[in-house]
Each structure stands twice: as C-alpha cells, then as structure tokens.
Amino acid sequence: xxxxxxxxxxxxxxxxxxxxEGLKVLSAVLPQDVKLETKEFDFGARRYHATGxxxxxxxLDALKGHDAILLGAIGDPSVPSGVLxxxxxxxxxxxxxxxxxxxxxxxxxxxxxPLAGEPRIDFVVVREGTEGPYTGNGGTIRKxxxxxxxxxxxxxxxxxVERVVRDAFARAQARPRKKLTLVHKNNVLTFAGHLWTNxxxxxAAEFPDVTTDYIHVDAATIYLVTDPxxxxxxxxxxxxxxxxxxLAAAVSGGIxxxxxxxxxxxGAFPSMFEPVHGSAPxxxxxxxxxxxxxxxxxxxxxxxxxxxxxxxxxxxxxSADLAERTGNPARSTxxxxxxxxxxxxx
Amino acid sequence: xxxxxxxxxxxxxxxxxxxxEGLKVLSAVLPQDVKLETKEFDFGARRYHATGxxxxxxxLDALKGHDAILLGAIGDPSVPSGVLxxxxxxxxxxxxxxxxxxxxxxxxxxxxxPLAGEPRIDFVVVREGTEGPYTGNGGTIRKxxxxxxxxxxxxxxxxxVERVVRDAFARAQARPRKKLTLVHKNNVLTFAGHLWTNxxxxxAAEFPDVTTDYIHVDAATIYLVTDPxxxxxxxxxxxxxxxxxxLAAAVSGGIxxxxxxxxxxxGAFPSMFEPVHGSAPxxxxxxxxxxxxxxxxxxxxxxxxxxxxxxxxxxxxxSADLAERTGNPARSTxxxxxxxxxxxxx
Ligand SMILES: CC(C)[C@H](C(=O)O)[C@@H](O)C(=O)O
Ligand SMILES: CC(C)[C@H](C(=O)O)[C@@H](O)C(=O)O
Numbered sequence: 001x002x003x004x005x006x007x008x009x010x011x012x013x014x015x016x017x018x019x020x021e022g023l024k025v026l027s028a029v030l031p032q033d034v035k036l037e038t039k040e041f042d043f044g045a046r047r048y049h050a051t052g053x054x055x056x057x058x059x060l061d062a063l064k065g066h067d068a069i070l071l072g073a074i075g076d077p078s079v080p081s082g083v084l085x086x087x088x089x090x091x092x093x094x095x096x097x098x099x100x101x102x103x104x105x106x107x108x109x110x111x112x113x114p115l116a117g118e119p120r121i122d123f124v125v126v127r128e129g130t131e132g133p134y135t136g137n138g139g140t141i142r143k144x145x146x147x148x149x150x151x152x153x154x155x156x157x158x159x160x161v162e163r164v165v166r167d168a169f170a171r172a173q174a175r176p177r178k179k180l181t182l183v184h185k186n187n188v189l190t191f192a193g194h195l196w197t198n199x200x201x202x203x204a205a206e207f208p209d210v211t212t213d214y215i216h217v218d219a220a221t222i223y224l225v226t227d228p229x230x231x232x233x234x235x236x237x238x239x240x241x242x243x244x245x246x247l248a249a250a251v252s253g254g255i256x257x258x259x260x261x262x263x264x265x266x267g268a269f270p271s272m273f274e275p276v277h278g279s280a281p282x283x284x285x286x287x288x289x290x291x292x293x294x295x296x297x298x299x300x301x302x303x304x305x306x307x308x309x310x311x312x313x314x315x316x317x318x319s320a321d322l323a324e325r326t327g328n329p330a331r332s333t334x335x336x337x338x339x340x341x342x343x344x345x346x
Numbered sequence: 347x348x349x350x351x352x353x354x355x356x357x358x359x360x361x362x363x364x365x366x367e368g369l370k371v372l373s374a375v376l377p378q379d380v381k382l383e384t385k386e387f388d389f390g391a392r393r394y395h396a397t398g399x400x401x402x403x404x405x406l407d408a409l410k411g412h413d414a415i416l417l418g419a420i421g422d423p424s425v426p427s428g429v430l431x432x433x434x435x436x437x438x439x440x441x442x443x444x445x446x447x448x449x450x451x452x453x454x455x456x457x458x459x460p461l462a463g464e465p466r467i468d469f470v471v472v473r474e475g476t477e478g479p480y481t482g483n484g485g486t487i488r489k490x491x492x493x494x495x496x497x498x499x500x501x502x503x504x505x506x507v508e509r510v511v512r513d514a515f516a517r518a519q520a521r522p523r524k525k526l527t528l529v530h531k532n533n534v535l536t537f538a539g540h541l542w543t544n545x546x547x548x549x550a551a552e553f554p555d556v557t558t559d560y561i562h563v564d565a566a567t568i569y570l571v572t573d574p575x576x577x578x579x580x581x582x583x584x585x586x587x588x589x590x591x592x593l594a595a596a597v598s599g600g601i602x603x604x605x606x607x608x609x610x611x612x613g614a615f616p617s618m619f620e621p622v623h624g625s626a627p628x629x630x631x632x633x634x635x636x637x638x639x640x641x642x643x644x645x646x647x648x649x650x651x652x653x654x655x656x657x658x659x660x661x662x663x664x665s666a667d668l669a670e671r672t673g674n675p676a677r678s679t680x681x682x683x684x685x686x687x688x689x690x691x692x
Contacts, residue, residue, distance in 0.1 A: 081532050081533045081536075081539070081543075082532065082533045082534070082536040082539070085533040085534055086533075086534070086536060090534065113462070114461055114462055114463075114571045114572050115460055115461065115462060115571070116459070116460055116461060116462040117460075133479075133498075133500070133534075133535060134534060136536075138499075138500070138535075138537045138538070139537055140537045140540070140541065142504075143540075144544065145504065146504050146505065146508070147503075147504060147505070148503065148504040148541055149501065149502070149503050149504075150502045150503075150537040150538045150540070150541040151499055151500060151501055151502070151537060151538070152479075152499070152500040152502075152535045152537055152538045153484075153497050153498070153499050153500075154479070154484070154497060154498040154499075154500070155495065155497055156495070156496045156497070156498075157493075157494065157495050157496075158488075158491065158492050158493060158494040158495075159492065159493070162492070185585070185588075186427050186428065187427045187428045187431040187432075188428070188431055188432070188436065188479075188480060188585075188588075189479060189484075189498045190427075190428040190432060190482075191484045191485055191486045191496040191497060191498055192484070192496045192497070192498045193427070193428070194486070194489075194496070195486065195494055195496040197427075198490065217589055218588050218589050218591075218592035218593075219592060221567065221589055221590075221592050221593035221596065222592050222593065222595070222596040222601070224593075225460045225461070225571060225593065225596050225597060226460050226596055226600075239531070239534075242531075242534075242564050243563055243564050243567055243589060244567075245564075246564035246565060246567050246568050247564075247567035247568065247570075247571065247593070249568070250567065250568040250571050250572055251571060254572075255568070
C-alpha cells in the first residue's frame, strides 16, 4: 500500500492557518489506500526568540527522511531582516539542493488582475534555486564607516545552470506550446550571461521541438504587463526569478493564489512546497488569510510525488471555487478550505 | 549672453530620427538670447563595424567640454550582445561618473496604460549609476567546459551609496508629497543591503520632513502594478533600478514616453539625457518612431542646465499633445516633432 510521509512547517503569521487548510484538502483528495503521515516542525520566529536557533543540523537530519515538506510561511517583523531568510529559508534550499524553484502563473476565469483587457496568462517560471547572487558570497570591509565597501558575489556554474536549464526544457517539451524563454541580463552581466546563454543554446540542440527565445530581465517585466501571453516556460537565474515571479503572481491573480515548489529532482532530499506569499502578520490569527496558494502548493507536491490525477483534481476544484467568488460574500480561511475539500472529495 | 553647447549622439536605429525632433523642440523652446551650439558624434554599430571602436579616450576628451549630451539610442543586432553596452553606454556612464540615473514616471491624461482602472502614477526613480552589479567585476574560469564558473561582483561603497541617497532625499524634499522609498533586497543580499539600509537611515535623519519607507525589490514590482500611486521618489541600486524603471515605464504609458537623465550633479563632466527605449531597428528609418521620450529627455536636460521654465513648457506641450492623440490618426515622427515644436514656441 502507498503512503506519504510529510514534514509540515506551519511557521509564522498566517502560516498555521493556511497549512491547516492545505492538509485538509490533501486528506480529502487522497485515495483510501494512501496512508498520509504528517509530522509538524516548529520553526520560525517563536523558536528563534526562544532558542536563538533557526535550522540546526539535527533539524535537517529530522527533515531529511520525509517524502516532502509543506511550508506555510516564515518571517516576522520582530526578527531582524535576513536572519530567518538566510538562517532558515535559504539554508534549507541550499542544504537540500532545491535547485528547481517552480512557480506557475495561470490567470483563472473570474480572478481579478491589475491588467486591463482580458489577458491570457498561463506560464511557468523555472527559477534556479542554489546559485547566483543567493549564495551568500561577498562581504563587508570598514563596516559602518564612510569607507565601507560591501560586495555580493553571484556564483554561476555550468553544472548548476545546465541542470536547471535541462529541467526547464523538459517541462517546456511536455506542454502544448513547447516554448522556452531564457531571461537574463547578458548584455551587462556578461560573465554569467555568457555562461547562461551558451548552456541554454547547447541544451536547446537536444530539444529541437522546443521553440526558444531570449529576453533581458528589464524587458521581461514590460512583457509581463503588456503581453504576458507570449510566455510559456521561462528559465532564469535565482535573483531575476525572485523578482519576476512576484510580478507574475501579481498579474495573474495576486499572491493569494501563487504556489511554488522548491524541488530537488534527484530525490536525494525531500522537495519543499510553499505559497509565494509571506507570513502576513497584520492579518494573522483572524481567519482572513486565503489558503488557496497553499492548496495549489499541495497540488504541486502531489504532482511531484506522482499523484497526477489528484493534483489535477485540486487544480480543478480551485478553478471552480475561484470562478464563483465574484459577487459572493467573503469567506474565512477555513470556509475556503472546507469548500475546496468538499469539491475534491466529491 | 547665455549659450548651450550640446554634444549630440544620434546612434543606431531610430536614434537619428528621434534626436532630430528633440533638437527641433529644443530650438523652438529656447529664448532668442540663448545661443544653441550642437556637435554631432558618430557612435554605435556603424562606427564599431568600420573601426572596431566603441568609445576611445579621444572620444571622451571630445565629449568632455560640452554642457550636456543628448543621445538617441545605441545598439544593433549585428553587434554581439554586451559590446556596445559595456563598450559605449556603460563606459560613458562610468567615465563621466553619472551616478544619478533619473527616471520619472508620470501617467499623463489620455495616455494608455496596461493597468486596469485609472491609476494615479507620478513618481521618480533615482537609480544609482556607477556601482552594484554594473561594475564589470567578476570573471570566468574553465570557459566553455562543464566545469565553468562565472562570477559577477556587485560592488557597493558608502561613498557611492551616500551621494545618490542624498540626491534622492533632496529630490523628495522638493516634491509636494516628500516621500522616499528605498528599494533593495536586504533580506538576502545582506552585505550590500545593510550598507544601503544604514546609509539610507543615517541620511534620513538630516531630512526629517521626508517620509521614508523600505520595500524589497520583488514586492516593489507587485506595488508597481497594484498600487503605483504609493510611490513618490524611489532610490535604488543600479540593477534593481534597471529592472523597475522598465516596468515603471510600461505602466505609465510605455517606453515611447519614458525619459531619463544620466546625471553627474557635480558638473565635473557633462550629464547625458536619453530616451529609455532602445534603437528599435525593426522600425528604423520609417518615420514611425515616437520622439516623445526624446523630447521629454530634452526637458530633463534643460532643467539640469537651469532652464526650468523651458523644461516646464516642453512637459506641458507633451501633456497637451498626448491628451489629443486618442481617436486621431497616427502621425509620423516628424509630424509629432513639428506639433510639439509649435506648441512650445506658441
Ligand atoms: C524570503 C526570501 C528569502 C525569498 C527569496 O528571495 O527567494 C522570497 O522572496 C521568495 O521568493 O521565496
Ligand atoms: C542597454 C543597457 C546597458 C542599459 C542598462 O542596463 O542600464 C539599459 O537597459 C538602460 O536601462 O539604460
């Protein structure tokens, strides 16, 4: 009999609330014969204040054995900027080698977009997750003086670029339009830019049925608001991916519905799935958070573990739910979760 | 008697066409007693193909003596990516220490925006122009092999950050709303982020009447499409500024109307003014290019040289012209230039 052994990290702010609904929908969608086991981990601001710890080697060991990780949100204004980001979120991505950061953007019927007209939006960003300016390389000299110099080093390797580019080509090939766009800034960041461009072109030769193009990151932000329909799959560096996926989320219904996966395709370590939104401390504990992005992250998780049909059922349920929202009274976090659980079970 | 001694760089693609109209409007707006002298320089793709040169020391010497520089566009697909960008555009910014890259975004009445509703957009981005990931620091080892490593080093100094932050505070203080937003990614790029944040907070103490806030660059792209009205003046690093000003241009009427100034406030070297759009080789030579962004760049140039009234007259003429465009037949590049010249002279 099949089983899913899930590590659950509710985290800070609205994290607990949205994760509860994500698990509710997960339980509802799984066939009887799949045994779901969950283990909750207490990470984030509370733990940091109590112990000074963010993510220890023992924590990583404990997480390692699970099939996947579901995360709500990590971050709180009471913790200095960077501590939980570098000490937890990025530490986990690097430790578990989550080099494929998957962020789909699909504007579903009935969902409001800040864009005028009726844009057709259905693309996926494959963001590199373990290199670029995120490595923490760099430093500071003469800190706090008028002679301070601070550097940030973007590190890019053929190994790291090729594996994520290859993953993106495979994803593009599996979609009807079969189109892959490389987003970079190769006219200015010429060292990294040449590496990305050369690897991209080399791998492209192995996927002759995939149409390719290249767009500078600055121009990509223009297209994301004037012609988002031109994108099918985008592959890009860690920092550019961070920036354009927030914009992509904004134009395709907001971060309330934006899901993401931090994936290690090799399976050597569990992959992690989380909503793109943060901990939203201003609305925490009030039942106001929209759990949809977490529920869609559960769908990505299921697809990653091979439960394609169940993932599809969740996505259909979310589509149907969103289509009925306009004009209806606002619902609480758990009411939305209940409605989605009912749909996927039905 | 007064005079303006202008270096003019038409450049590639539509550069020549739009610069012609910019100069037409400049001549029309200047009072009789101001003597305008222009000297044209041949830079860009043609020169590069003919001589292999992009911008020599002798060129820099020749440009140096002028009061300001007006540039059309540099760039052509026939030149490998990076050659003209690093060899001309960035070389000039660095050589003339253009550390204040000024990019106003104002959605004028009658102008189409990709955003729904009727957003109020009126802000200025002050982008640092001589540091960050644009310095060309970094390198490549084992190029072309599966073991290639390419780095890009973002260099940030207290000196460089403070002067642009100070400039931005002064600009914010001179505007009615007096609000300055720092855009960075200080939770991930902690070395550069701390420097920017600390300098920003230190300088803020000298401008108690300016309201300040901080937004991560990824979140800034969300606000630029969901709530652009929240911004008054933004100060940011070179690369983040590159990205968000293209998005800002897109939401506030498109790059057809986006002007920019590469400013050296000390006056030690001439400042350069240029439209944000590129050379658009696909429509070059057809009289289809919109010269408005160049004309607005001429307004920035005039304001920089102390001709505030004339700058204002150009901006009013552009406003009036844009307001009358909807529903009227498209005009050629020179027809738009003629109309604007007539308005500012009138
Ligand atoms: C919180 C932060 C470290 C993170 C990132 O920059 O990757 C976030 O913005 C994201 O996109 O997941
Ligand atoms: C062409 C390129 C070097 C330039 C930049 O990146 O600064 C352009 O995108 C700009 O914004 O002026």
